[in-house]
Amino acid sequence: MNILDDIYAKLMPSHGYRWKGRLGGVQDGRTNGLLWYKDLGCHVSGEFSMAVIQANNLLEDQSQVESGQLINGLYGTFVGVYDGHGGPEAAQFVNNNFFSNIKKFASQDGQMSADVIRKSFLKTEDEFISLVRDQWRTCPQLASVGTCCLVGVICNGLIYIANAGDSRVVLGREERGGRRISAIQLSEEHNVNRESIREELRFLHPEDPKIVVKKHNVWRVKGLIQVSRSIGDAYLKSPEFNKEPLLPKFRLAQPFSKQILSPRPSVSIHEINSQDKFLIFASDGLWDHLSNEEAVHIVHSHPRNVSLYIISVIICFILKKIRNPQTKGGKTDGLGNGSRQVIFSFGSIYV
Known part of the structure; x- marks a missing residue:
């Protein structure tokens, strides 16, 4: 048995127990130490699997799956991956409020659209910043808490993808009559380690x-922070928070007058066709260890227990890098705050 098979066998309990809490729209799952996963669930367009591995004592991330009637006569599936930083509060807030905002705006417009999703981002941002403002005197550190926000809506044969931060969604598409699977990235990332994002910020802030x-x-x-877009991070959104009682390490020496980070998402729309087989939504904790092609190959090759198998692969990579810190591109800090992913299939290919 190789190291990957050994890890996978240890993670798979012989008779695991049902998780009694709630993770977004998912009411059940399995736990194994700092691992939470759901083998296979159903949504209106097919099936899904999801998992999270917690890399430190405080889990700052959240995710959710909601499936059913979005507005009168319109059925679909909503997925959100919220990769928090500085604390769990922003991700928890988005997890509790974003979906209700998207339903409200979709109901007002009578349809799902890119504009509905954009308005939901800005509304959720405004609500969280208002909370920060209300708690400023008693809990000023809430101004330094934020979250990346990746959401997808699947309905009417379309996939709406919106992202603020560096999480990612990748589509697996069959080619050559099913003999080959290709990876198509549907989201745009906002991490300043990408030159294009640095240039965007320099253009917006020439002074x-x-x-x-x-x-x-x-x-x-x-x-201070690697992402250029997020929900929260009020200390980089408004100068009213760039002062005491915020901790000095978060306060900028030079005052600013305009927003530094943006809550505005990049939005794309993809029309589903018969060759599109699954989607992978994940935070950067996954993509730090797997390429798009590697992740798609794993999902295509292991349609059952796929989230758990991906977690096994990541743990295997981490162990190798810890044993050999000189590995090119290696990180000895593992997953950072954690890694979570949600994998969706279309139709019933996982049955």
Whole structure:
């Protein structure tokens, strides 16, 4: 038995127990230490699997799956992956409020659209910033909490993808009569380690030569954060929070007058065709260890227990890098705050 098979066997309980809590729209799952996973569930367009591995004592991330009637006469599936940073509060807030906002705007417009999703991002952002403002005197550190936000809506034969941050969604598409599976990235990422994102920030802030700074070989916005878009992070959204009682490490020495980070998502729409077989929604904790092609190959090759198998692969990579820190591109800090992913299939190919 190789190391991957050994890890997978240890993670798969002989008779696991049902998780009694709630993860977004998912009411059940299995736990194994710091691992939570759901082998296979149903949504209106097919099936899904999901998992999260917690890499430290405080889980800052959230995710949810909601499936059914979105508005009168319109059925679909909503998925959200919220990769928190600085604390769990922003991700929890988005997990509790984003879906209700998207239903409200879709109901008002009588349809699902890219505009509905954009308005939901901005509304959720406004609500969280209002909470930060209300709690400023008693809990100023809430101003330094934020979350990346990746959402998808599957309905009417379309996939709407919206992203603010560096999570990612990848589509698996069959080619050559099913003999080959290809990976198609549907989301745009906003991490300043990408040159295009650094150039975007420099264009938006020509007056600030230090809008992006390289520290310890990693690019960061104002030397503080790697993503240029998020929900929360009020201390980089409004100058009213750039002062005491916020901790000095979050306060900028130079005052600013316009928003540094943006809550506005990149939105794309994809028309589903018969060759499209599954989607992988995941935070950067997965993509730090797997390429798009590797992830798609794993899902295609292991249609059952797929989320758990991917977690096994990631743990295997981490163990190898810890044993050999000189591995090219290796990280000895594993997954950072954690890794979570949701895998969707269309139709019943997982039956």
